[in-house]
Amino acid sequence: MLHEAEHLLREFVAYVEDAERRPNVLSIYLVVDPAEPANQAETPAWQIYLRNALAEIENQLNPEQVKQWKTVRLSDTSEKTEWARTRLRLEAYLDSYLPQGKTLVLFVSAEQLLAYELPVRLRNYAHYGWMQIKDFLYAIDEYEQHLVVLFAQDKARAVNLFLGTSASDVTVNLDQTWQRKDSRKTAHEAQIARRQDELDRRFARYMADEINQLFVRERDIDRLILGGNVQLAHAVLAFLHPSVARKVISVVKIPFEAPPHEIAASIREIAHTAERDHELILVQDTISMAKGGKRAALGLSDVHQALDRYAVSVLILPYPIETPILAGIVDELLVKALHSGSQIEFVRGEAADLLLSEGGIAAQLYYSLPLESVR
Template sequence: MAADMSLLPRAEDLDDLLERDRDDVLSVALATDPTTPENQAVRPAYLIWLENALRDLLRDLPSPRRRVARPLAQRVTAYVRTWKPAARGLALFAAPDLWRVYPVQVPLSNRVRFGLPDVTALLEALDACPPYAILAVDTRHARLAVGYLGNASLLAEETLDLHTEHWRQTAGRRPTAARRMGEGAGRGTQRDPFEARRRAHVQAFWEHVAAETARLLAERGLGALVVGGPEEAAAAVARALPPQARRALVGTVPLPRYEGLAELLQRTVQAAVEAERRRDRELVAGVLEAQGTRAVLGWPAVDEALRQRQAHLVVVEPSRLAHHPELPRLVRRAGARLELVHPDAAAPLAACGGIAAVLKSPSTSAG
């Protein structure tokens, strides 16, 4: 499904929310998948859940905070009542001078919170569907798209125009009948100059596509690439990628010609997700290996490392964010990075509460 990427949450948007020093934000995440029967009713399930959750939230707030939260809850409810669901998830952030709406094509967990901005649901979605580049290429066409949060958006498109009607069919001495028939395959056998010229143009096209793909990957900060197309084309472009872009290549998949963006996403997303899961497993293994020297395990140790600004990277299993909703804010303010890892990859961290931190090197901490 093609989408306007400007409507989707970016990492910078979440950072901006986390940086806001305020506790008057109503954060809402809803599972709005329009294909589920319960969301096709006149009063869809997500609206019923929202109304009940907001009623309970307002009831439990102290009176001064309830006066701030009530008009925000009314605005959110009015918006959701008239919203025509075309996305599987909806996130909203509302405050007296703040209003942000993010529809996403991945399921979100139902959540409501008033206070500090709660970006947990969006962080989980970003981990489940990390952004990646999709390159679909054949002998005449190439398209580069971004897959992100269940959407695909076209970045660039190239077409090879050969204009072969202006080419001479042969060059030099005409081949003998034996050569035309493919006989006498010794030294005298030569490829048809017309075909050789066509192949040279196609190879140059693939090399150009590889160079442009590398440029756009660097420009957009995309760290994963899936190449698809007929086997020969996909393999040729993969070989022609510059070293840094080749390191971003996580898979090649067979693709029919002229697939739409939705089909490209559907055929390539599994390769991207599997690559992310491999990365999660490697990350957790590295953390465990560094335990006792450059890594600490468990919430008390991680919390202390963050408050002392000693943490470089915090690794957490997504469900643990519900127990520590302040974690993204703490990580951001400590100058560290937060990495959510898939529950399967995080299994070795279960004994320490599914959370760990890699510490800064002594020279970095001293600086």
């Protein structure tokens, strides 16, 4: 889901970068979650925010351009109608829009519109000018899908969760149960207990195959947690394909019948720790590579040079991003990175502190460059 969002964003960025004249883009983030009490009023809170945000933007524009949007045609290519066509394109989309997700993200220009509903809550925000993509990319990076598979003696249950930043911010994409096919008891079962181990192995192998296939179908799942009957969970882990087994971050004793919000509470700290550990290793490895003259760059100057040469495979930024080093240029860097096909990683906590002490921004490269930091 979020990977699809990133793909669509890359296409929109390509349009912005390839245009003869860089277009102004209306970037909008709206908390549209229908479960929010403020969005259940006759006029939902997100509509009120949007109306006020558009009025504030239009107060900074030429009044002649502002009043044109109700009469302009989208086929008009005049620069003087750029805002009017942008506003018209936005209004045409909103006319038939019905909220389904938690946050609606819109990038609108006079020629294009990209709309995507995220299953996570971001902040309300609106801006006209340079594309504001950092919050969208942060959501893609931070809100990874976690597949939790719980085992009981005769069945298994898979719950696919998006974890937000707060305990109440949870989205359930899947809650599926498999029944053990060989679980039917017989009058002689007590006498054939020696077969139980083989039956357990068969069930574990079957469940491992099901999980492997689920990862093939659902490529957005980033991490796997096994739980319930811990003995069965470890048995399944042994049968998982290596590429799937590498995504297992923990085996946890979670009650099989636990509701999704309790499952989310049980794994939140585990997921948080796994993400922070991954980020710290990434930053440590990148710094070591850069200082060793290998395929990495440290500091704004070197990273900028690498981006200009389309050499960046992974761009690494601290979060929050509003640091003196990156003030005013973050979205420009992100657009460049997306346009060149770079992966973008935001790091927090200890990893962010380490990155800030070593130049505030880093990148892993496709190939070595003669950079200032390694001379």
